[in-house]
Amino acid sequence: MSDLRDAAMSSKAWPFEEARKLAKRYEKAPPEKGYVLFETGYGPSGLPHIGTFGEVARTTMIRRAFEEISDIPTRLICFSDDLDGMRKVPDNVPNQDMLHANIQKPLTSVPDPFEEFESFGHHNNAMLRRFLDTFGFEYEFYSATDYYQSGQFDEVLLRAVERYDDIMAVMLKSLREERQQTYSIFLPIHPETGRVLYVPMKEVNAKDGTITFDDEDGREWTLPVTGGNVKFQWKPDFGARWAALDVDFEMYGKDHSTNTPIYDRICEILGGKKPEHFTYELFLDENGEKISKSKGNGLTIDEWLTYASSESLSYFMYQKPKTAKRLWWDVIPKAVDEYHQQLRAYPTQDAKAQVNNPVWHIHGGNPPESKMVVPFAMLLNLASVAGATDKDGLWGFIKRYAPDASPDTHPDLDQAAGFAVRYFHDFVAPTRQFRLPSDQERAAMQDLAAALGSPEAALDQIARKNAAMGNDEPLPEVDFHSDDFLQSVVFAVGKKHGFENLREWFQALYEVLLGQSQGPRFGGFIALYGVEETIALINKGLAGELAA
Incomplete structure (x- = not known):
């Protein structure tokens, strides 16, 4: 066993922990189908958002971790439930009246409000695929519309007719009494209106493979469950899809976690083996509320990529997936810098540390140089x-x-x-909100400007600070323009002027000179912006020009 695989087998990184659980599934014999199947689901009821991407990114991380510890081939499918009826119109798309006129029709039968694709479902599928392709994900795209209409789900649908009572028994336990009276695991698609109907069944005929029901106008219909005439309700659809495709792994949000036993049991009733699961916490908007596709209250995929690299988004997705995280504009700079910190650390690490480094998982074990x-x-x-x-x-x-x-x-x-x-x-x-300095801050900033303008004055400031701290050793030769030296000067000036908590000194510099309460390592900022330029900036701040 290689050092890397050996390290992976004991890694505490969450993708490896999940991969090892999956490997146990086939420790006695490999899968009959010849590969391990990872699946992610997508409900194209609105424009794809970052949470949707997160499922594919995180599933890919587990897939790559699995491939590191196992020789069994893998596949990843992204399954779009695009035959689902459009239950409400998203707020963030055009042509609202047209969409309202098509309410409850399958998403692939609703005209595209953007007038670019065959349907709204096709539009949203294309948006998702475009982004996944941009990131270079290896996946296969599956459409529920194609699968139902082509007959690829016919076998599991007929099996569901045969075992209808058993599946209904599982579902009814989870429903309120009022809902129990009208519930069915099947949703017929009306032959005339094309709408997805939520109606009770009058008869489920296992011999003929048909269902009988009354539509909303009281007319009776009998339809075969095959050929795209009928789809599953969303909870049974999970279990049926797992059974039909022989799915080995799927992750989903915490809001699905209470349904996991339902999904699993339906999968087993339909002859499948329940997959391994992973539930993640949901993303929150700036107000701490759950992000919704229909509300459009979170960052979109394209919005993140307007301000930062795709790798920084992957880094954000890697971090603590079981912790609810605020996903708003201000998380972007931190994600970018932390990602590059990890990239720089990677070459210096041993195999054990590398497989625990987020960039190993972001780049499939081959991270680039920062x-x-x-x-x-x-x-x-x-x-x-x-x-x-x-x-x-x-x-x-x-x-x-x-x-x-x-x-x-x-x-x-x-x-x-x-x-x-x-x-x-x-x-x-x-x-930005600039302010004038206090008397203490003004004196300190005047001293800082003087020290920056004279290497001798700067060295004197550092020597005084060292002496005050009981260090009388002579100063070594220094690079007067280095980050570390300039940071020492700023630090020494702050100590000299009585800032017991140096955080207050640095905060004063940020608020007076940059108009914000937080900022960079100030010595590094001076080195980048330039000593003379920083002196001029300080003088502007002291003169009130910035606050004005």
Whole structure:
């Protein structure tokens, strides 16, 4: 066993923990179908959102972890329940009146409000596939409409007719008494109106494979369950799909977790083996409310990619999947910088640490080298003080800070610079609030400007700080423009001026000079922006020009 596989077998990273559970499923013999099948489900009732992507990203991480510890081939399918009836009209799409006129029709029978595709279902499927393809996911796309209408679900539908009473018994236990009176596991599609009907069954005929029911106008109909005339209710659909496709693994949100025993039991009644599951916590919007496709109250896939790389989104998805996380604009910079921190650490780690590093899972065991020599948060601050309108406005500062860097040799940094300018103008600039310094802060900032303007004064500040802390050793030779030296100068000035909690000193610098309460490592910011430029910025802050 290789060092990497050996490390993977004991890794506490959640994808490996789930992969080992799945491997136990076939520890005695490999699957008869010849592969392990991973599935993700998608309800195309609204435009795809980041939560939808998260299921595919996280499932792919578990799939890659499984492939590291097992030699059994794998497949991943993304199944769209696009035969589902449109129960309500999403708020964030055009042509609302047209959609209301098609309520309760299968999504693949509802006209596309964007007038680009054959139907609303086809439009939303295309949106999902476009994004998954952008990320390079290896998957196969399955459409419920195709599967029902082509007869590929006929066998499991006929089996459900035969075992109708057993499945109904499972479902009725979970329903209120009033709902029990009208519930059926089958949803017929009206032959004339094309609407998906939620009506009770008058007869379920196992011999003929048919159902009989009255439509909403009281007319009686008898339809075969095969050929796309009937679909399953959504809870039975889970179990039936698992049985029909022989699914080995599926993850879903915590809101489904109470239904897991129902899904499992229906799968078993229909002759299948229940898959392994993983439930994740839901994403929350800025107000701590659950993100909804129909409300459009969370970040969309395209919105994240407007301000940060796809890899940073994958990193966000990797982190603590069983913890509810706020998914809003302000999480993006942190995700970008933490992702690159992990990339930089990866080459220095042994196999055990590498398989626990998020970037192993994001990149399937082959992470690239990070060329982000300037953190994203620092680029945001640089965009602020430099007044940059595009990434070219940042590269002059970057080149001085890192002479060997260029857009060609550091494409991730070049891309991030463009994202930073866009993010700053859209989210940071409108919320900045500069203030004037207090008397204590003013004296300290005057001292800082003086120290930055004179290496001798800077060294004197550091020597005084060291002496106050009982350190009388002579100072070593220093690079006066290095991050560490400049940070020491800022630190020494703050101590000299009586800031017992240096966080208050740094916060003052951020609020007076950058218009925000949090900011970068200030020594690094000075090194990037430039010493002379920082002195000029301090003088502007002291003169009240920034607060004005």
